[in-house]
Amino acid sequence: MDTILILDDEKSIVDLLSVVFHKEGYEVKTWPETADIFDFLTDEDFDLLLTDIRMPRTNGMDILEFMIRRKPEVPVVMMTAYGTIKQAVAALKAGAFDYIMKPFDVDELKIVAANALEKRRLKQENVQLKKELEEKNSFGPLVGKSKMMKEVYNLIEKVAGTDSTVIILGESGTGKELAARSIHTLSRRREQTFISINCAALPESLLESELFGHVKGSFTGAVGDKKGVFEAAQKGTLFLDEVAEMSLLTQVKLFRALQERKIRRVGGAEEIPFDVRIIAATNQDLKKRIEEGKFREELFYRLNVISFEMPALRKKTEDIPILVSQFLQKYCHRMNKKMKRMTPDVIGHLESYAWPGNVRELENVIERIVAIEDRETITAACLPPEIVAPREPAEESFVLMPDFDLEAHIAEVTKKYILEARRLSGGNLKKAASILGLSYRSLRYLIEKHDLKGLKENLVNGEASIPPRTA
Structure with missing residues (x-):
C-alpha cells in the first residue's frame, strides 16, 4: 500500500484529502505540528508528498529543496491558493512533480497523485532491473557455476576494488581476457577505456611503438606522432596478453614504465606520465622462463602483485x-x-x-x-x-633390463596415475576415484599402500579432498 504524506496548515484541507485518499486505498499520514518539520520528513517513510507552499511555520519551497536533497526518489506535489504561473514554473524547475492551484478538483488531484506514484514505481523498477542486469553481467561472458569458477568470481570482485597490477595465468583458451574485462567492468575505471594488446602478435620493433607510441621521423614509416596504448588507455585499463612472449629488451622498457609510471615514445625525449591499471596474462610458467633467462625477474615481481589462474576446462x-x-x-x-x-x-x-x-x-x-x-x-x-573416439596413445616400446622389478614398476605407475587424477579432479578425492575407475574405498587403500604423503594425511583427518599440488 502506497503512503501519502499531507502537509497543510488548513485542517479542513487535511481532513478532506485524508478521507479522499483513504477511500482510494492509500495510507495517509499528516504532520503533527508539534514536531520539527524537517526531522519529521527525515524519520517518516512515505511514497508521495502533498505540501502547501505557504504555511505559518515553514515554506513549501524550502520543503521541496529539502526533499530533492534528502529523498529525491519521493515525488512532491505543490498546492497553493496564492500561486502564480511564475511560481509554478519555479517549483517545477526546482524538481516538483506537479503544481496544483486551490481550490482544486478532487478528481484531478487523484489523477495527479496516481501519476506521481506510478512514476515512482517505474523508477524503482528501473533501478532494480539495472541492479539485476549489472549483477548478471558483471562478469561479462564468463560462464560457470563450478567451485573453481566461483573462486575466480570471488577473486575478481576483490581485485576489482583495487588498482593493483594483476597477472592472470592459465592455458590458452581458458578466458583470461574475459577475466581481465570483468575486472575492468567492476572497477572504478569502468567508464574509461579497456585496451587489449597481444604481445605475441607483433615483432619487437612494432610492439614497442604500439606500447609507447612514437614521434614523427623516429623510423621509416613514422610519418607523424602516434600515441601508444599506455596513453590511449589513460584513466582506464591496459591488458597485456601473452606478456611472456616479449623480447628481453622490451621487458626492460616495460619494467621501467611500470616502475616510474611514465613512458617515452620511440624516438622521443619527453617523459609522459600515465594513470592506467595494468592487467597481464600468460599461458607460460614465468618462473621457468626466468630460470631459462627468457623473462626478467624484476618484471615478474612488478607484474605479480596479485595473480590467479583461470582453470582448464x-x-x-x-x-x-x-x-x-x-x-x-x-x-x-x-x-x-x-x-x-x-x-x-x-x-x-x-x-x-x-x-x-x-x-x-x-x-x-x-x-x-x-x-x-x-x-x-x-x-x-x-x-x-x-x-x-579419442585417439589412443601409441604403444611404448620398452626393454626388460636384468634388474627389472615388475612390482616396483606397477607401484610407480599407480602413484603417477593417482597424482594425475588428483590434478584433473582439482583436489576432490571422490572425483579422483571416479576418474581412475575405482571406488572411493579402493583409492583410499592405494593411497595408504603407497604411502602418498599429503593424500594420506587427508585420509587420517577424514577429509575428502586432496591438497592442491604446489608448483
Missing part, C-alpha cells in the same frame, strides 16, 4: 552443459537458425574429452555444429571424431 567439466547452452543460443541467433538441443550422450562425450584448447575449442565445436547441421537435435554423429 577439463578441471571444471560440470560447467560444460552451461557453456554449450550459451554457445548454442549465441550461434543459433547469429545464424538465424532454430534453437538446437543435444542428446544426453553428446554432453557425455563433451564432458569426457580432454579439451586441449579449452573453452575456445568448445566454442569452435559448437559454432561448427550450428553452421553445418540442419537437424534440430544434435547427436554424437554430429561431433568431430576426436571427441567421440
Whole structure:
C-alpha cells in the first residue's frame, strides 16, 4: 500500500484529502505540528508528498529543496491558493512533480497523485532491473557455476576494488581476457577505456611503438606522432596478453614504465606520465622462463602483485552443459537458425574429452555444429571424431633390463596415475576415484599402500579432498 504524506496548515484541507485518499486505498499520514518539520520528513517513510507552499511555520519551497536533497526518489506535489504561473514554473524547475492551484478538483488531484506514484514505481523498477542486469553481467561472458569458477568470481570482485597490477595465468583458451574485462567492468575505471594488446602478435620493433607510441621521423614509416596504448588507455585499463612472449629488451622498457609510471615514445625525449591499471596474462610458467633467462625477474615481481589462474576446462567439466547452452543460443541467433538441443550422450562425450584448447575449442565445436547441421537435435554423429573416439596413445616400446622389478614398476605407475587424477579432479578425492575407475574405498587403500604423503594425511583427518599440488 502506497503512503501519502499531507502537509497543510488548513485542517479542513487535511481532513478532506485524508478521507479522499483513504477511500482510494492509500495510507495517509499528516504532520503533527508539534514536531520539527524537517526531522519529521527525515524519520517518516512515505511514497508521495502533498505540501502547501505557504504555511505559518515553514515554506513549501524550502520543503521541496529539502526533499530533492534528502529523498529525491519521493515525488512532491505543490498546492497553493496564492500561486502564480511564475511560481509554478519555479517549483517545477526546482524538481516538483506537479503544481496544483486551490481550490482544486478532487478528481484531478487523484489523477495527479496516481501519476506521481506510478512514476515512482517505474523508477524503482528501473533501478532494480539495472541492479539485476549489472549483477548478471558483471562478469561479462564468463560462464560457470563450478567451485573453481566461483573462486575466480570471488577473486575478481576483490581485485576489482583495487588498482593493483594483476597477472592472470592459465592455458590458452581458458578466458583470461574475459577475466581481465570483468575486472575492468567492476572497477572504478569502468567508464574509461579497456585496451587489449597481444604481445605475441607483433615483432619487437612494432610492439614497442604500439606500447609507447612514437614521434614523427623516429623510423621509416613514422610519418607523424602516434600515441601508444599506455596513453590511449589513460584513466582506464591496459591488458597485456601473452606478456611472456616479449623480447628481453622490451621487458626492460616495460619494467621501467611500470616502475616510474611514465613512458617515452620511440624516438622521443619527453617523459609522459600515465594513470592506467595494468592487467597481464600468460599461458607460460614465468618462473621457468626466468630460470631459462627468457623473462626478467624484476618484471615478474612488478607484474605479480596479485595473480590467479583461470582453470582448464577439463578441471571444471560440470560447467560444460552451461557453456554449450550459451554457445548454442549465441550461434543459433547469429545464424538465424532454430534453437538446437543435444542428446544426453553428446554432453557425455563433451564432458569426457580432454579439451586441449579449452573453452575456445568448445566454442569452435559448437559454432561448427550450428553452421553445418540442419537437424534440430544434435547427436554424437554430429561431433568431430576426436571427441567421440579419442585417439589412443601409441604403444611404448620398452626393454626388460636384468634388474627389472615388475612390482616396483606397477607401484610407480599407480602413484603417477593417482597424482594425475588428483590434478584433473582439482583436489576432490571422490572425483579422483571416479576418474581412475575405482571406488572411493579402493583409492583410499592405494593411497595408504603407497604411502602418498599429503593424500594420506587427508585420509587420517577424514577429509575428502586432496591438497592442491604446489608448483
